[in-house]
Amino acid sequence: MPTRVIVWGENVHEQKNAVVRKLYPDGMHATIAAALNAAEGIEATTATLQEPEHGLPKGRLEETDVLFWWGHAAHGDVSDEVAERVQEAVWSGMGLVVLHSGHFSKPFKRLMGTPCNLTWREAGERERLWLTARNHPIAAGLPDHFELENEEMYGEPFGIPEPEQTVFVSWFQGGEVFRSGACWTRGAGRVFYFRPGHETYPTYHDDNIHKVLVNAARWAHNPAPRVADPNAAPNVPVSAALEPIEQRGETLHEEGEEGFR
Template identity: 65%
Template sequence: MPVRAVVWGENVHEQTNAAVRDLYPLGMHGTIAAALNQDKGVEATTATLQEPEHGLSETRLAATDVLLWWGHAAHGEVKDEIVERVQKRVWEGMGLIVLHSGHYSKIFKRLMGTPCSLKWREAGERERVWAINRGHPIAQGIGECLEIGETEMYGEPFAVPEPLETVFVSWYQGGEVFRSGLTYQRGAGKIFYFSPGHETYPIYHNEGVQQVLRNAVHWAHNPAPAWSGITNAPNVSTDKAKEKIVQKGLRLHADGDRGLS
Protein backbone atom coordinates (compact mmCIF):
# COMPACT_ATOMS: atom_id res chain seq x y z
CA MET A 1 0.00 0.00 0.00
CA PRO A 2 1.18 3.56 -0.61
CA VAL A 3 2.04 5.76 2.34
CA ARG A 4 -1.09 7.73 3.25
CA ALA A 5 -0.06 11.37 3.74
CA VAL A 6 -2.23 14.32 4.72
CA VAL A 7 -0.94 17.84 4.03
CA TRP A 8 -2.46 20.23 6.56
CA GLY A 9 -2.43 23.93 5.73
CA GLU A 10 -4.03 26.78 7.62
CA ASN A 11 -5.09 28.21 4.21
CA VAL A 12 -5.17 31.83 5.36
CA HIS A 13 -2.53 33.64 3.30
CA GLU A 14 -3.84 32.02 0.12
CA GLN A 15 -7.21 33.65 0.75
CA THR A 16 -6.06 37.06 2.01
CA ASN A 17 -2.91 37.81 -0.01
CA ALA A 18 -3.03 38.08 -3.81
CA ALA A 19 0.71 37.41 -4.24
CA VAL A 20 0.47 34.15 -2.33
CA ARG A 21 -2.68 33.17 -4.22
CA ASP A 22 -0.91 33.80 -7.54
CA LEU A 23 2.09 31.70 -6.48
CA TYR A 24 -0.06 28.89 -5.11
CA PRO A 25 -3.43 28.74 -6.90
CA LEU A 26 -3.92 25.27 -5.41
CA GLY A 27 -2.92 26.57 -2.00
CA MET A 28 0.41 25.65 -0.50
CA HIS A 29 -1.17 22.49 0.86
CA GLY A 30 -2.43 21.57 -2.62
CA THR A 31 0.95 22.26 -4.23
CA ILE A 32 2.74 20.11 -1.66
CA ALA A 33 0.22 17.28 -2.03
CA ALA A 34 0.61 17.36 -5.83
CA ALA A 35 4.39 17.10 -5.43
CA LEU A 36 4.04 14.14 -3.09
CA ASN A 37 1.67 12.40 -5.48
CA GLN A 38 4.40 12.35 -8.12
CA ASP A 39 5.71 9.41 -6.08
CA LYS A 40 3.64 6.31 -6.77
CA GLY A 41 4.48 5.13 -3.26
CA VAL A 42 2.63 8.06 -1.69
CA GLU A 43 -1.08 8.90 -1.64
CA ALA A 44 -1.44 12.51 -0.47
CA THR A 45 -4.61 14.43 0.36
CA THR A 46 -5.16 17.78 2.07
CA ALA A 47 -6.87 19.25 5.11
CA THR A 48 -7.28 22.87 6.20
CA LEU A 49 -8.03 24.96 9.25
CA GLN A 50 -11.45 25.98 7.94
CA GLU A 51 -12.86 22.44 7.66
CA PRO A 52 -14.88 20.86 10.48
CA GLU A 53 -12.41 19.58 13.10
CA HIS A 54 -9.76 21.30 10.93
CA GLY A 55 -10.05 18.31 8.59
CA LEU A 56 -8.46 16.08 11.23
CA SER A 57 -11.21 13.92 12.65
CA GLU A 58 -10.25 10.87 14.68
CA THR A 59 -11.22 8.67 11.73
CA ARG A 60 -9.08 10.71 9.31
CA LEU A 61 -6.06 10.66 11.60
CA ALA A 62 -6.42 6.93 12.24
CA ALA A 63 -6.07 6.43 8.48
CA THR A 64 -3.05 8.77 8.19
CA ASP A 65 0.50 7.44 8.11
CA VAL A 66 2.26 10.81 7.86
CA LEU A 67 0.89 14.30 8.56
CA LEU A 68 2.58 17.39 7.09
CA TRP A 69 1.85 20.69 8.89
CA TRP A 70 2.12 24.25 7.56
CA GLY A 71 0.89 27.14 9.70
CA HIS A 72 1.76 30.79 10.29
CA ALA A 73 -0.95 33.42 10.80
CA ALA A 74 -3.49 31.34 12.71
CA HIS A 75 -1.62 29.13 15.18
CA GLY A 76 -3.91 30.30 17.97
CA GLU A 77 -7.05 29.31 16.04
CA VAL A 78 -6.14 25.63 16.07
CA LYS A 79 -8.33 23.97 18.69
CA ASP A 80 -6.53 22.40 21.62
CA GLU A 81 -8.53 19.18 21.36
CA ILE A 82 -7.29 18.72 17.78
CA VAL A 83 -3.70 19.34 18.91
CA GLU A 84 -4.12 16.69 21.61
CA ARG A 85 -5.58 14.32 19.03
CA VAL A 86 -2.61 14.81 16.70
CA GLN A 87 -0.14 14.45 19.56
CA LYS A 88 -1.66 11.13 20.58
CA ARG A 89 -1.43 9.84 17.01
CA VAL A 90 2.24 10.81 16.87
CA TRP A 91 2.83 8.91 20.11
CA GLU A 92 1.05 5.94 18.53
CA GLY A 93 3.33 6.00 15.48
CA MET A 94 2.02 8.52 12.95
CA GLY A 95 4.84 10.48 11.29
CA LEU A 96 4.82 14.27 11.49
CA ILE A 97 6.60 16.71 9.15
CA VAL A 98 6.53 20.31 10.36
CA LEU A 99 7.21 22.96 7.73
CA HIS A 100 8.66 26.47 7.92
CA SER A 101 6.65 28.69 10.29
CA GLY A 102 5.04 25.58 11.72
CA HIS A 103 7.89 25.77 14.23
CA TYR A 104 5.54 28.04 16.23
CA SER A 105 2.52 25.78 15.87
CA LYS A 106 0.84 24.43 18.98
CA ILE A 107 1.58 20.84 17.99
CA PHE A 108 5.31 21.37 17.40
CA LYS A 109 5.82 23.38 20.59
CA ARG A 110 3.90 20.79 22.58
CA LEU A 111 5.94 17.90 21.20
CA MET A 112 9.23 19.75 21.65
CA GLY A 113 8.44 21.17 25.09
CA THR A 114 10.44 24.33 24.31
CA PRO A 115 9.69 27.85 22.95
CA CYS A 116 10.82 26.93 19.39
CA SER A 117 11.82 30.58 18.88
CA LEU A 118 14.34 31.82 16.29
CA LYS A 119 15.63 34.90 14.44
CA TRP A 120 14.00 35.88 11.14
CA ARG A 121 14.13 38.44 8.34
CA GLU A 122 12.10 38.95 5.13
CA ALA A 123 14.56 40.27 2.56
CA GLY A 124 14.27 37.89 -0.39
CA GLU A 125 17.85 36.76 0.14
CA ARG A 126 19.52 33.63 -1.17
CA GLU A 127 19.57 30.44 0.91
CA ARG A 128 21.92 27.51 0.52
CA VAL A 129 20.62 24.37 2.27
CA TRP A 130 23.61 22.15 2.98
CA ALA A 131 23.07 18.40 3.33
CA ILE A 132 25.48 17.77 6.18
CA ASN A 133 24.18 14.21 6.64
CA ARG A 134 24.31 13.14 3.00
CA GLY A 135 23.76 9.46 3.77
CA HIS A 136 20.46 10.14 5.50
CA PRO A 137 17.33 8.87 3.67
CA ILE A 138 15.81 12.37 3.69
CA ALA A 139 18.84 13.80 1.85
CA GLN A 140 18.88 11.28 -1.00
CA GLY A 141 18.96 12.79 -4.49
CA ILE A 142 19.79 16.27 -3.17
CA GLY A 143 23.54 16.38 -3.68
CA GLU A 144 25.70 18.57 -1.48
CA CYS A 145 23.20 21.42 -1.20
CA LEU A 146 19.98 23.03 -2.41
CA GLU A 147 19.99 26.56 -3.81
CA ILE A 148 16.93 28.69 -3.07
CA GLY A 149 17.07 32.01 -4.86
CA GLU A 150 14.75 34.03 -2.61
CA THR A 151 13.72 33.12 0.90
CA GLU A 152 12.95 34.30 4.41
CA MET A 153 15.92 34.06 6.76
CA TYR A 154 15.61 31.85 9.81
CA GLY A 155 18.60 32.15 12.13
CA GLU A 156 20.07 30.67 15.27
CA PRO A 157 19.54 30.34 18.13
CA PHE A 158 16.69 27.93 17.44
CA ALA A 159 15.16 27.06 20.82
CA VAL A 160 14.39 23.39 20.24
CA PRO A 161 15.68 20.26 21.98
CA GLU A 162 18.85 18.64 20.72
CA PRO A 163 17.67 16.60 17.69
CA LEU A 164 18.28 12.95 17.02
CA GLU A 165 19.89 13.98 13.72
CA THR A 166 20.72 17.19 11.93
CA VAL A 167 20.19 16.53 8.23
CA PHE A 168 20.44 20.08 6.81
CA VAL A 169 22.06 23.35 7.83
CA SER A 170 21.21 26.54 5.91
CA TRP A 171 23.38 29.55 5.13
CA TYR A 172 21.79 32.88 4.19
CA GLN A 173 23.10 35.73 2.10
CA GLY A 174 23.01 38.01 5.14
CA GLY A 175 25.44 35.72 6.96
CA GLU A 176 23.20 33.80 9.36
CA VAL A 177 23.08 30.02 9.63
CA PHE A 178 20.22 27.77 10.76
CA ARG A 179 19.66 24.08 11.51
CA SER A 180 17.04 23.72 8.79
CA GLY A 181 16.42 19.96 8.79
CA LEU A 182 16.06 18.17 12.14
CA THR A 183 14.70 14.77 13.18
CA TYR A 184 13.06 13.73 16.44
CA GLN A 185 11.06 10.83 17.83
CA ARG A 186 8.21 11.10 20.29
CA GLY A 187 6.70 7.82 21.40
CA ALA A 188 6.51 5.63 18.29
CA GLY A 189 6.25 8.62 15.92
CA LYS A 190 9.04 10.11 13.84
CA ILE A 191 9.18 13.90 13.41
CA PHE A 192 11.03 15.97 10.79
CA TYR A 193 11.26 19.75 10.86
CA PHE A 194 12.18 21.45 7.56
CA SER A 195 12.45 25.24 7.44
CA PRO A 196 12.34 26.35 3.74
CA GLY A 197 8.83 27.38 2.69
CA HIS A 198 7.97 31.05 3.12
CA GLU A 199 4.62 31.80 1.50
CA THR A 200 5.63 34.79 -0.66
CA TYR A 201 8.31 32.84 -2.54
CA PRO A 202 7.85 29.84 -4.87
CA ILE A 203 9.82 27.51 -2.60
CA TYR A 204 7.38 24.60 -2.76
CA HIS A 205 7.74 24.64 -6.56
CA ASN A 206 11.49 23.96 -6.15
CA GLU A 207 12.22 20.42 -7.35
CA GLY A 208 14.85 19.85 -4.67
CA VAL A 209 12.48 20.94 -1.90
CA GLN A 210 9.81 18.65 -3.29
CA GLN A 211 12.28 15.76 -3.30
CA VAL A 212 13.14 16.40 0.34
CA LEU A 213 9.45 16.25 1.25
CA ARG A 214 8.90 13.00 -0.66
CA ASN A 215 11.94 11.50 1.04
CA ALA A 216 10.74 12.72 4.42
CA VAL A 217 7.32 11.12 4.01
CA HIS A 218 8.91 7.73 3.39
CA TRP A 219 11.34 8.20 6.30
CA ALA A 220 8.58 9.24 8.73
CA HIS A 221 6.30 6.35 7.83
CA ASN A 222 6.12 3.71 10.56
CA PRO A 223 4.62 0.53 9.06
CA ALA A 224 4.09 -1.09 12.47
CA PRO A 225 0.55 -1.23 13.88
CA ALA A 226 -0.42 1.82 15.93
CA TRP A 227 0.71 1.63 19.55
CA SER A 228 -2.86 2.19 20.64
CA GLY A 229 -2.22 1.64 24.34
CA ILE A 230 0.72 4.00 24.65
CA THR A 231 -1.11 6.31 27.07
CA ASN A 232 -2.12 3.43 29.37
CA ALA A 233 -0.30 2.88 32.67
CA PRO A 234 -1.60 -0.51 33.88
CA ASN A 235 -1.09 -1.83 37.39
CA VAL A 236 0.56 -5.28 37.20
CA SER A 237 -0.30 -7.35 40.30
CA THR A 238 2.21 -9.75 41.83
CA ASP A 239 0.33 -12.79 40.53
CA LYS A 240 0.77 -11.46 36.97
CA ALA A 241 4.56 -11.02 37.27
CA LYS A 242 6.68 -13.00 34.79
CA GLU A 243 8.56 -14.57 37.70
CA LYS A 244 7.09 -15.60 41.06
CA ILE A 245 7.48 -12.82 43.64
CA VAL A 246 6.14 -12.08 47.13
CA GLN A 247 4.57 -8.75 48.07
CA LYS A 248 6.81 -6.97 50.61
CA GLY A 249 6.67 -3.59 52.27
CA LEU A 250 4.00 -0.92 52.30
CA ARG A 251 2.14 0.15 49.18
CA LEU A 252 -0.23 2.93 48.23
CA HIS A 253 -2.37 0.99 45.77
CA ALA A 254 -4.43 -2.16 45.75
CA ASP A 255 -4.19 -4.54 42.82
CA GLY A 256 -6.00 -3.08 39.83
CA ASP A 257 -5.90 0.53 41.04
CA ARG A 258 -5.29 3.28 38.50
CA GLY A 259 -2.06 5.22 38.74
CA LEU A 260 -1.92 8.78 40.04
CA SER A 261 -2.25 11.42 37.30
Protein backbone atom coordinates in the same frame (compact mmCIF):
# COMPACT_ATOMS: atom_id res chain seq x y z
CA MET B 1 0.01 -0.49 0.82
CA PRO B 2 0.84 3.14 -0.04
CA THR B 3 1.99 5.67 2.53
CA ARG B 4 -1.14 7.65 3.41
CA VAL B 5 -0.39 11.34 3.87
CA ILE B 6 -2.45 14.36 4.87
CA VAL B 7 -1.05 17.77 3.98
CA TRP B 8 -2.51 20.26 6.45
CA GLY B 9 -2.48 23.90 5.41
CA GLU B 10 -3.58 26.94 7.33
CA ASN B 11 -5.00 28.34 4.05
CA VAL B 12 -5.08 31.94 5.26
CA HIS B 13 -2.42 33.70 3.18
CA GLU B 14 -3.79 32.17 -0.01
CA GLN B 15 -7.12 33.89 0.61
CA LYS B 16 -5.75 37.28 1.66
CA ASN B 17 -2.53 37.84 -0.31
CA ALA B 18 -2.58 38.19 -4.11
CA VAL B 19 1.11 37.24 -4.40
CA VAL B 20 0.54 33.97 -2.56
CA ARG B 21 -2.62 33.29 -4.52
CA LYS B 22 -0.74 33.73 -7.80
CA LEU B 23 2.04 31.36 -6.72
CA TYR B 24 -0.32 28.79 -5.23
CA PRO B 25 -3.76 29.24 -6.82
CA ASP B 26 -5.09 26.07 -5.19
CA GLY B 27 -3.20 26.65 -1.94
CA MET B 28 0.24 25.63 -0.73
CA HIS B 29 -1.27 22.46 0.72
CA ALA B 30 -2.51 21.42 -2.75
CA THR B 31 0.89 22.08 -4.33
CA ILE B 32 2.67 20.02 -1.67
CA ALA B 33 0.13 17.20 -1.99
CA ALA B 34 0.57 17.15 -5.78
CA ALA B 35 4.35 16.80 -5.40
CA LEU B 36 3.85 13.88 -3.00
CA ASN B 37 1.27 12.20 -5.23
CA ALA B 38 3.72 12.32 -8.13
CA ALA B 39 5.98 9.95 -6.19
CA GLU B 40 5.53 6.20 -6.26
CA GLY B 41 3.85 4.68 -3.23
CA ILE B 42 2.42 7.85 -1.68
CA GLU B 43 -1.24 8.89 -1.55
CA ALA B 44 -1.68 12.45 -0.29
CA THR B 45 -4.87 14.32 0.54
CA THR B 46 -5.33 17.75 2.12
CA ALA B 47 -6.97 19.36 5.14
CA THR B 48 -7.29 23.01 6.16
CA LEU B 49 -7.93 25.15 9.19
CA GLN B 50 -11.37 26.17 7.95
CA GLU B 51 -12.83 22.64 7.82
CA PRO B 52 -14.77 21.13 10.75
CA GLU B 53 -12.23 19.88 13.30
CA HIS B 54 -9.65 21.49 10.96
CA GLY B 55 -10.09 18.49 8.69
CA LEU B 56 -8.49 16.20 11.28
CA PRO B 57 -11.16 14.15 13.05
CA LYS B 58 -9.87 11.30 15.17
CA GLY B 59 -10.87 8.61 12.71
CA ARG B 60 -9.03 10.27 9.85
CA LEU B 61 -5.82 10.59 11.86
CA GLU B 62 -6.07 6.92 12.81
CA GLU B 63 -5.90 6.08 9.10
CA THR B 64 -3.01 8.48 8.37
CA ASP B 65 0.61 7.39 8.20
CA VAL B 66 2.19 10.86 7.97
CA LEU B 67 0.81 14.35 8.58
CA PHE B 68 2.45 17.40 6.99
CA TRP B 69 1.78 20.70 8.76
CA TRP B 70 2.14 24.26 7.42
CA GLY B 71 0.91 27.16 9.58
CA HIS B 72 1.86 30.77 10.18
CA ALA B 73 -0.75 33.50 10.75
CA ALA B 74 -3.35 31.54 12.69
CA HIS B 75 -1.55 29.24 15.13
CA GLY B 76 -3.87 30.46 17.89
CA ASP B 77 -6.97 29.50 15.89
CA VAL B 78 -6.06 25.81 16.00
CA SER B 79 -8.13 24.21 18.72
CA ASP B 80 -6.33 22.72 21.68
CA GLU B 81 -8.40 19.55 21.22
CA VAL B 82 -7.09 19.02 17.69
CA ALA B 83 -3.52 19.87 18.73
CA GLU B 84 -3.71 17.26 21.49
CA ARG B 85 -5.22 14.77 19.03
CA VAL B 86 -2.26 15.25 16.68
CA GLN B 87 0.21 14.92 19.55
CA GLU B 88 -1.33 11.64 20.68
CA ALA B 89 -1.45 10.32 17.11
CA VAL B 90 2.31 10.92 16.87
CA TRP B 91 2.85 9.17 20.20
CA SER B 92 0.87 6.26 18.77
CA GLY B 93 3.06 6.01 15.67
CA MET B 94 1.92 8.58 13.10
CA GLY B 95 4.72 10.52 11.42
CA LEU B 96 4.74 14.33 11.47
CA VAL B 97 6.55 16.64 9.03
CA VAL B 98 6.47 20.28 10.17
CA LEU B 99 7.16 22.93 7.54
CA HIS B 100 8.60 26.44 7.81
CA SER B 101 6.65 28.59 10.29
CA GLY B 102 4.95 25.48 11.63
CA HIS B 103 7.78 25.58 14.19
CA PHE B 104 5.40 27.75 16.25
CA SER B 105 2.36 25.50 15.78
CA LYS B 106 0.60 24.02 18.77
CA PRO B 107 1.29 20.35 17.85
CA PHE B 108 5.02 20.94 17.29
CA LYS B 109 5.51 22.95 20.47
CA ARG B 110 3.62 20.29 22.44
CA LEU B 111 5.83 17.54 21.06
CA MET B 112 9.07 19.47 21.56
CA GLY B 113 8.21 20.81 25.03
CA THR B 114 10.22 23.98 24.34
CA PRO B 115 9.48 27.52 23.05
CA CYS B 116 10.65 26.70 19.48
CA ASN B 117 11.55 30.39 19.05
CA LEU B 118 14.12 31.78 16.61
CA THR B 119 15.34 34.95 14.90
CA TRP B 120 14.00 35.90 11.47
CA ARG B 121 14.18 38.47 8.69
CA GLU B 122 12.01 38.64 5.57
CA ALA B 123 14.23 40.11 2.85
CA GLY B 124 14.13 37.69 -0.09
CA GLU B 125 17.68 36.46 0.53
CA ARG B 126 19.46 33.52 -1.02
CA GLU B 127 19.38 30.38 1.11
CA ARG B 128 21.95 27.63 0.65
CA LEU B 129 21.06 24.30 2.24
CA TRP B 130 23.96 22.01 3.09
CA LEU B 131 23.64 18.29 3.73
CA THR B 132 25.03 17.39 7.14
CA ALA B 133 23.93 13.73 7.11
CA ARG B 134 24.70 12.41 3.63
CA ASN B 135 23.45 8.87 4.33
CA HIS B 136 20.18 9.85 6.00
CA PRO B 137 17.11 8.63 4.06
CA ILE B 138 15.75 12.19 3.83
CA ALA B 139 18.91 13.19 1.93
CA ALA B 140 18.53 10.48 -0.73
CA GLY B 141 19.09 11.74 -4.27
CA LEU B 142 20.12 15.24 -3.23
CA PRO B 143 23.39 17.07 -3.99
CA ASP B 144 25.74 18.13 -1.21
CA HIS B 145 24.03 21.52 -1.27
CA PHE B 146 21.33 23.36 -3.18
CA GLU B 147 20.07 26.94 -3.25
CA LEU B 148 16.81 28.87 -3.12
CA GLU B 149 17.19 32.31 -4.66
CA ASN B 150 14.63 33.95 -2.39
CA GLU B 151 13.62 32.87 1.10
CA GLU B 152 12.87 34.26 4.52
CA MET B 153 15.83 34.10 6.90
CA TYR B 154 15.57 32.00 10.05
CA GLY B 155 18.54 32.23 12.40
CA GLU B 156 19.95 30.61 15.49
CA PRO B 157 19.45 30.25 18.36
CA PHE B 158 16.54 27.92 17.62
CA GLY B 159 14.67 26.97 20.81
CA ILE B 160 14.24 23.26 20.14
CA PRO B 161 15.48 20.14 21.95
CA GLU B 162 18.75 18.90 20.52
CA PRO B 163 17.78 16.93 17.38
CA GLU B 164 18.52 13.23 17.22
CA GLN B 165 19.94 14.00 13.79
CA THR B 166 20.36 17.21 11.80
CA VAL B 167 20.02 16.55 8.06
CA PHE B 168 20.36 20.11 6.72
CA VAL B 169 21.98 23.35 7.83
CA SER B 170 21.14 26.60 6.02
CA TRP B 171 23.32 29.62 5.27
CA PHE B 172 21.80 32.97 4.33
CA GLN B 173 23.21 36.03 2.57
CA GLY B 174 23.18 37.95 5.82
CA GLY B 175 25.63 35.41 7.27
CA GLU B 176 23.24 33.55 9.59
CA VAL B 177 23.08 29.77 9.81
CA PHE B 178 20.18 27.59 10.91
CA ARG B 179 19.39 23.92 11.61
CA SER B 180 16.96 23.54 8.72
CA GLY B 181 16.26 19.81 8.78
CA ALA B 182 15.94 18.17 12.19
CA CYS B 183 14.69 14.74 13.31
CA TRP B 184 13.22 13.43 16.55
CA THR B 185 11.37 10.41 17.87
CA ARG B 186 8.33 11.05 20.04
CA GLY B 187 6.71 7.94 21.44
CA ALA B 188 6.29 5.57 18.48
CA GLY B 189 6.24 8.44 15.96
CA ARG B 190 8.92 10.22 13.97
CA VAL B 191 9.03 14.01 13.61
CA PHE B 192 10.90 16.00 10.96
CA TYR B 193 11.13 19.79 10.85
CA PHE B 194 12.03 21.37 7.49
CA ARG B 195 12.64 25.12 7.39
CA PRO B 196 12.11 26.45 3.81
CA GLY B 197 8.63 27.44 2.64
CA HIS B 198 7.78 31.12 3.08
CA GLU B 199 4.45 31.80 1.44
CA THR B 200 5.48 34.63 -0.93
CA TYR B 201 8.26 32.63 -2.63
CA PRO B 202 7.96 29.67 -5.05
CA THR B 203 9.75 27.26 -2.70
CA TYR B 204 7.21 24.45 -3.06
CA HIS B 205 7.69 24.42 -6.84
CA ASP B 206 11.41 23.55 -6.49
CA ASP B 207 12.48 20.04 -7.54
CA ASN B 208 14.97 19.59 -4.68
CA ILE B 209 12.33 20.63 -2.18
CA HIS B 210 10.01 18.02 -3.71
CA LYS B 211 12.68 15.36 -3.15
CA VAL B 212 13.02 16.35 0.50
CA LEU B 213 9.25 16.22 1.03
CA VAL B 214 8.92 12.79 -0.60
CA ASN B 215 11.90 11.41 1.32
CA ALA B 216 10.51 12.84 4.56
CA ALA B 217 7.14 11.18 4.02
CA ARG B 218 8.80 7.81 3.50
CA TRP B 219 11.15 8.24 6.47
CA ALA B 220 8.41 9.35 8.86
CA HIS B 221 6.12 6.43 8.02
CA ASN B 222 6.12 3.81 10.78
CA PRO B 223 4.59 0.62 9.30
CA ALA B 224 4.13 -1.03 12.70
CA PRO B 225 0.63 -1.20 14.20
CA ARG B 226 -0.38 1.88 16.14
CA VAL B 227 -0.06 1.95 19.91
CA ALA B 228 -3.67 1.62 21.04
CA ASP B 229 -3.46 4.05 23.97
CA PRO B 230 -0.18 5.98 24.23
CA ASN B 231 -1.22 7.45 27.59
CA ALA B 232 -1.86 4.08 29.23
CA ALA B 233 0.35 2.65 31.96
CA PRO B 234 -1.22 -0.78 32.47
CA ASN B 235 -0.77 -2.67 35.70
CA VAL B 236 0.45 -6.07 34.52
CA PRO B 237 0.24 -8.84 37.18
CA VAL B 238 3.55 -10.50 38.00
CA SER B 239 3.61 -14.06 36.70
CA ALA B 240 4.73 -17.05 38.76
CA ALA B 241 7.92 -17.13 36.75
CA LEU B 242 8.71 -13.60 37.89
CA GLU B 243 7.76 -13.88 41.56
CA PRO B 244 9.78 -11.81 44.04
CA ILE B 245 13.38 -12.80 44.69
CA GLU B 246 12.67 -13.23 48.39
CA GLN B 247 10.03 -15.86 47.68
CA ARG B 248 12.23 -17.66 45.18
CA GLY B 249 15.09 -17.55 47.65
CA GLU B 250 13.02 -19.13 50.38
CA THR B 251 11.93 -21.93 48.06
CA LEU B 252 15.49 -22.65 47.03
CA HIS B 253 16.58 -22.61 50.67
CA GLU B 254 13.91 -25.10 51.66
CA GLU B 255 14.81 -27.37 48.75
CA GLY B 256 18.45 -27.12 49.75
CA GLU B 257 17.73 -28.09 53.32
CA GLU B 258 15.56 -30.95 52.10
CA GLY B 259 18.46 -32.10 49.95
CA PHE B 260 20.85 -32.12 52.93
CA ARG B 261 18.45 -34.32 54.86
